[in-house]
Amino acid sequence: MSESVGPARKTGHLKGRVLVTGGNGFIGQHLVAALAARVEAVRVLDPSIPAHVLPGIEHVQGSVLDHATVLRALDGITCVYHLAALANLWTAHRADFDRVNHGGTEVMLAAAREKGVARFVHCSSEVVLMPRSRRGDACDETSVLTLGDMAGSYSRSKYRAEQAANAAAAAGQQVVIVNPTLPIGAGDYNFTPPTAMLAHYLSGSRVYLDCTLNLVDARDLALGMILAADRGRSGERYLLGGENVSLRDLLTMLDGLAQRKLRR
Helix, strand or coil, X not given: CCCXXXXXXXXXXXXXXXXXXXXXXXXXXXXXXXXHCCCCEEEEEECCCCCCCCCCCEXXXXXXCCXXXXXXXCCCEEXXXXXXXXXXXXXXCCHHXXXXXXXXXXXXXXXXXXHCCCEEEEECCHHHHCCCCCCCCCCCCCCCCCHHHCCCHHHHHHHHHHHHHHHHXXXXXXXXXXXXXXXXXXXXXXXXXXXXHHHHHHCCCXXXXXXXXXXXXXXXXXXXXXXXXXXXXXXXXXXXXXXXXXXXXXXXXXXXXXXXXXXX
16 A cells, blocks of 8 residues: 655646646545645536535536536646546446547646647546456557447447547647556545445445456555656557556455455
8 A cells, every 4th residue: 555655746737726637536535635735726527516626626517528617627727637438337428428528528628739738648448458358468668559449328428538638749749658557545435337346345245356456545546646746748648557466365365354264
């Protein structure tokens, strides 16, 4: 797990005001907290405003699909962290993945260009690095896949969003891409997939899947995004992960913490 990291020097792209889309989500909250100690000002664009917010954080309520709202949120901004995405893998409205994840990214990139934003960090996902049919090979930032390699609607939407970010970078926009693995940590109140899986197991559900996961502490992920903004190269992707762990070893660790034996 991560240790607390002191304030970074306010150099490079850490100067000025930053915007975090999806800043009220699980990863977004950790990123906003880390940025608050490092930059001049933090603004959040999110459809909802939480009951309890960090002092000094400005909130703009709205959608990344609303061009006018996005332009207003970008006033005076020097760097964007685009995290807003639909990640509910069990939604019945599969078309919403592309509408929000791909379409929202297109809106954000275009508005950032229009406003002359100096830096754009696009939060992609590890799923765009993993083909539908895997043979046990490890993936890294150099993985080259096609849309047909993607496993489902969510993966395809994230792939198309990353392609849009790549196209913007190729056209001269300063865009850095980060690909988180499976984030885990405090504050995951809506239960993202890794947290939901662990919660179901601890509540008594059986888990049969034999696989290897890569989990990343949400605080480490936030710091990785900040470093990508400050030091990353435009047009490059950065895989932000932790340690590979087998699901069995992970559940054994949980059982140790819960003082019980692994169920078979």
